Each structure stands twice: as C-alpha cells, then as structure tokens.
Amino acid sequence: MEIIEELKVLNVSHSFGFSDILKDISFTLKKGKVISIVGPSGGGKTTLLHLCAKLLTLEMGKIKNSFKSSSFAFQEARLLPWKNVIDNIALGLKAQGMAKDKREKEAKEIALKFGLEKDDFYKFPKDLSGGMKQRVSFARALVTNPTLLFLDEPFSALDIGLKKELQALLLQIIEEKELSILFITHDLMEAIKLSDEVLVLKAEPVGHIIKSFMFNYHKNLRDNTFVYEQTAKLLSDETIINTFELELK
Ligand SMILES: Nc1ncnc2c1ncn2[C@@H]1O[C@H](COP(=O)(O)OP(=O)(O)OP(=O)(O)O)[C@@H](O)[C@H]1O
Ligand SMILES: [Mg+2]
The missing domain is CATH 1.10.238 (Recoverin; domain 1)
Known part of the structure; x- marks a missing residue:
C-alpha cells in the first residue's frame, strides 16, 4: 500500500521560556501543494517552520510528516x-x-x-x-x-529579476516533480503567485492563524493581472488590515 505523503499539523503551541509564541496551529499540506504562511515580523513563522522541520523540539500538539524526504532552505544561504x-x-x-x-x-x-x-x-x-x-x-x-521543501523567506534579499527567475524555476519543479512546499514570506504577491493556500499568522496576543485563503486557479496561468487583483482583494480584507496593522487612508 502506498503511503499518502502529507504534513499534518494539529493544535501546535509553543513557548520560549515564559513567552508564548504559537497557539493552537493546525493545517495540512498535501502532496504537490504549496502552503504559504504570511504575517508580521516576530509572529512566530520561523518558529513554526522549525517545529515542522524538526529543528526545534515539539512541546504541544502533533506534527505528522509522512513525506519521503524533505529539505530546508534558510533565509540566509548558510553555505559552508x-x-x-x-x-x-x-x-x-x-x-x-x-x-x-x-x-x-x-x-x-x-x-x-x-x-x-x-x-x-x-x-x-x-x-x-x-x-x-x-x-x-x-x-x-x-x-x-526532496518531496517536501521548507522555505524561510528565500527570496526576500533578492532583486526583482532574480526573484522572478527563481520563482519560475520553483513553479517548474513543483509541476514536474509534484514537490510540496511550506513557504514563509512577507510578500503577499509572492504568496498569491505560488500558493494553493495562504495562512495568515497574527502575532497578538500569541501567534495564531487568523484566516486562510485558498487559490485554486492554475499556477502557470497566474499572470500579473491575477496577482495584482487578488493582492488588492486581500489588502482590503479586515483581518489582513488588522494583522499587519495597515492604515488605509
Ligand atoms: N530560540 C529562541 N529563544 C527565545 N525566543 C525566541 C527564540 N527564537 C525566536 N524567539 C522569539 O519568538 C518570537 C517569534 O520569532 P520568529 O523568528 O518565529 O518570528 P518570525 O515570524 O519568523 O519573524 P520574522 O518575520 O521577523 O522572521 C520572537 O519574539 C522571538 O524573539
Ligand atoms: Mg522568520
């Protein structure tokens, strides 16, 4: 019997010492899918990714990873x-x-x-x-x-041309190899371009998922118009405005 490859995160909470960082996080990443986690700085995104990749010890909740192999690309390149x-x-x-x-x-x-x-x-x-x-x-x-890739803001320090080039390569690999990705980004447009689901992580009072947005439209057909329109829609959403403390005047 073939094992279903997925990453299942169930009611995960985490604290560092007396600071509560994450509370009651649940989601499922299925094979060939991309889930992005967006949210303000300090909200616990990297902590969550590290828990999922077993780079941190899980304290509360469950994480079940049945992907055959996984790898991690850090925000800083971390080369030897x-x-x-x-x-x-x-x-x-x-x-x-x-x-x-x-x-x-x-x-x-x-x-x-x-x-x-x-x-x-x-x-x-x-x-x-x-x-x-x-x-x-x-x-x-x-x-x-790998069948699962953990990415922590890999494109944030890159110029826009290089960012586009690497995003396109990633899309090609997702399609060809049915790669699954758990993707952290600050960039809503990037999340909309690459993801099947975007989870919004709000920091206050403790990091929790406040909303999720699904995108079913085929990734290869997501042109600039699609990305701009969807971004505008998200940016007018009350939860996004509150989460990022945006002031729309
Ligand atoms: N090893 C640690 N020990 C104690 N506190 C930590 C540790 N790692 C992270 N934190 C704290 O946990 C909180 C969340 O940090 P985390 O790096 O997960 O945020 P983030 O959402 O990834 O932020 P950014 O978008 O800036 O990368 C912060 O308040 C941070 O100071
Ligand atoms: Mg981080």
Missing part, C-alpha cells in the same frame, strides 16, 4: 565557507553516500539549471554575490530531490 560551490551543493548527496564522481556530476547539472556558470563551480562562498549564494542554497536544497 571552506567548501566550493559544487561541494556545497553536493553536501546532501555526500550524506546519502553517493560516490564523488556521481555527486559532482549531479551538483554541476543543477548548478547550471539554477543559473550558475562553469566559472563559478570552484569559487568559495566569500567570492560569491548574495544572489549567487542564494542560487547555491536553492540548488543544495533541491539536488536530493
């Missing part, structure tokens, strides 16, 4: 400074025990796909631009072909 581009990308393959020749071949292929050039292969992180580091970080997360 003593390893070159190819060795950084191939880290996960090395951990799986793949032979050196084979993992280098795969790392090079994905590096090219992610817009790095042959000249960059043997550079060390200190000699890369911020955008190049982000490409390496993405390639490293995807080279092992």
Whole structure:
C-alpha cells in the first residue's frame, strides 16, 4: 500500500521560556501543494517552520510528516565557507553516500539549471554575490530531490529579476516533480503567485492563524493581472488590515 505523503499539523503551541509564541496551529499540506504562511515580523513563522522541520523540539500538539524526504532552505544561504560551490551543493548527496564522481556530476547539472556558470563551480562562498549564494542554497536544497521543501523567506534579499527567475524555476519543479512546499514570506504577491493556500499568522496576543485563503486557479496561468487583483482583494480584507496593522487612508 502506498503511503499518502502529507504534513499534518494539529493544535501546535509553543513557548520560549515564559513567552508564548504559537497557539493552537493546525493545517495540512498535501502532496504537490504549496502552503504559504504570511504575517508580521516576530509572529512566530520561523518558529513554526522549525517545529515542522524538526529543528526545534515539539512541546504541544502533533506534527505528522509522512513525506519521503524533505529539505530546508534558510533565509540566509548558510553555505559552508571552506567548501566550493559544487561541494556545497553536493553536501546532501555526500550524506546519502553517493560516490564523488556521481555527486559532482549531479551538483554541476543543477548548478547550471539554477543559473550558475562553469566559472563559478570552484569559487568559495566569500567570492560569491548574495544572489549567487542564494542560487547555491536553492540548488543544495533541491539536488536530493526532496518531496517536501521548507522555505524561510528565500527570496526576500533578492532583486526583482532574480526573484522572478527563481520563482519560475520553483513553479517548474513543483509541476514536474509534484514537490510540496511550506513557504514563509512577507510578500503577499509572492504568496498569491505560488500558493494553493495562504495562512495568515497574527502575532497578538500569541501567534495564531487568523484566516486562510485558498487559490485554486492554475499556477502557470497566474499572470500579473491575477496577482495584482487578488493582492488588492486581500489588502482590503479586515483581518489582513488588522494583522499587519495597515492604515488605509
Ligand atoms: N530560540 C529562541 N529563544 C527565545 N525566543 C525566541 C527564540 N527564537 C525566536 N524567539 C522569539 O519568538 C518570537 C517569534 O520569532 P520568529 O523568528 O518565529 O518570528 P518570525 O515570524 O519568523 O519573524 P520574522 O518575520 O521577523 O522572521 C520572537 O519574539 C522571538 O524573539
Ligand atoms: Mg522568520
């Protein structure tokens, strides 16, 4: 019997010491779907992602992850400074025990796909631009072909052209490989472009999901007009206005 791949989060709460950070969070991420979590800074988004990825110990509630494999791409690229581009990308393959020749071949292929050039292969992180580091970080997360990807604001420091390029690549991979993503972003337009569901996390008094929006329209058909219209609709929603403390005058 084939296992249904999904991430099920049930009534999860979390505190750091005496500060309550998250309260009663529940959602389900299914195979091939993208869920975005948006919300103001300090609301507990990264904490939630870390709990889901088992980078933090779960205290209350349940998280059931039946995806076959997962990987994480952090907001900062977090590359190993003593390893070159190819060795950084191939880290996960090395951990799986793949032979050196084979993992280098795969790392090079994905590096090219992610817009790095042959000249960059043997550079060390200190000699890369911020955008190049982000490409390496993405390639490293995807080279092992995970079925679930955790992304913590991966595009926030990038210029708009690069952001669009990496978003398009991500959409292609979602479609081709039925990749599932739990995606943290501050950017509503980005969330609308990439997601099947957007969860709004409100920080006050404790981080909780105040609303969820579903988007059924096919992702490849979401042009600028669609994204602008939906963003405008969300921005006029009372819960969004309150959550982000927007002043509409
Ligand atoms: N290891 C920790 N120990 C104590 N408090 C922490 C720890 N990690 C996070 N916090 C606190 O938890 C709260 C939520 O932090 P978190 O990083 O999850 O927010 P966020 O929504 O990701 O914010 P941002 O959008 O700025 O990245 C903050 O008040 C933060 O200070
Ligand atoms: Mg964060």
